[in-house]
Amino acid sequence: MLQIVLGKAGTGKTAAVMARIKDAVDRGIGGRLLIVPEQYSHEAERELCRICGDSLSLYAEVLSFTGLARKLNAELGGGAAPYLDKGGRLLCMALASDGLYSRLRVYSSARRKAELQTMLLSAVDELKTACISSEQLMEASQSCVGALGDKLYDLALILEAFDAVVANGHADPTDRLTLLAEQIGQSSMGEKNEIFIDGFTDFTAQERRIIEALLLKGAAVTVCLGCDDLGGGSEIFELSRMTARGLFAFAKENGIKCEVKEFTQTKNGNLSLGFFADNMFSYSSKKFEGDSPCVYIKTAPNMQAECELAASRAIALVRDTGCRWRDIAVAGVRSPHRHTRRRSRPGAAASRPPASMRCPEAATLKYNFQARRTHRVSAP
Secondary structure, eight states: EEEEEOOTTTHHHHHHHHHHHHHOHHHHHHHEEEEOOOGGGGHHHHHHHHHHHHHHHHEEEEEOOOHHHHHHHHHHHHOSBBOHHHHHHHHHHHHHHEEEEESSSSSSGGGOOOOHHHHHHHHHHHHHTTTTHHHHHHHHTOOOOOOHHHHHHHHHHHHHHHHHTTTTTTTTTGGHHHHHHHHHSSSSSSSTTTEEOHHHHHOOOOHHHHHHHHHTTTTTEEEEOOOOSSSSGGGHOOOOOHHHHHHHHHHHTTTTTEEEEEEEEOOOOOOHHHHHHHHHTOOOOOOOSSSSSOOOOOOOOOOHHHHHHHHHHHHHHHHOOOOOGGGOOOOOOGGGGGGGOOOSSTTOOOOOEEEEEEHHHHHHHHHHHHHHHHHHHHHH
């Protein structure tokens, strides 16, 4: 069975999933897995332990897709070959390109250029993540003419040679998820397992094959996606919407029961932030009518003033409100080249205005911080 849970951020999707896991733990039912992105696994595990208590490890666990691969390797084997690190993979690419240079049409110089080998290794990673084989590349190269066909031909040869070099006593970590999708059919996972997948916007071809293999094995899979509506809505959710439609189509083609559950009500969220998220790309004239907004727009003459304001604001939050540094994020969305200093004449150095002229709020916060620091140093 496939259940797709849709909802915007803060609508309670994760809380509902953890509540279902807690209910299973309280009843002593095992086989529950929560699959989250690699960088979120530790935080998700701590939160689930807080909710479910000490008995969580007996009935459920938090894994990433890579962690699930390690779990099945321990059960079925197949992980004896050591996985190459970044340096080892680069050496294998150098060996592959050196043995093929006389047959390559475009990338023959890769045997002498480490930068090109690195680029080819990145291309191999992308191809393997998309589950594209060397045979498919060779077939595509025959249907293309010109430079594109030559590049596809070279990539097909390089991918095949790279895999041959790696297979000589080692394993490529990029193939780990592909092997996982093949092992699921032989594993003990099945109808007794209930798997929750949360924290993803979309899935790579490898991850998609894993989900499909779990569904075909009979496991109950619940996928949480940040999306407003499956039928249509804001363009910022289009990627998640396409992912949900693809999973729904796969379940329908294979006769797997599928249901969609939508969360629409924001829980314990700030109204002004919710209004901003809903209307950020709507290009309408709507205005927030509530109180205590937490979205502010500040202007500054250059990027340095913007950075000073952000740094000063962060210091004020930590110093005055007890906020922790790990709870503060600074996001940059523009290129620094857009901020250039204007000079009065060629060759003249640009004068740096005082902090009070660049950004008054930043100057005030900076002055208060320096004054307090001086007082603490001079105090007995």
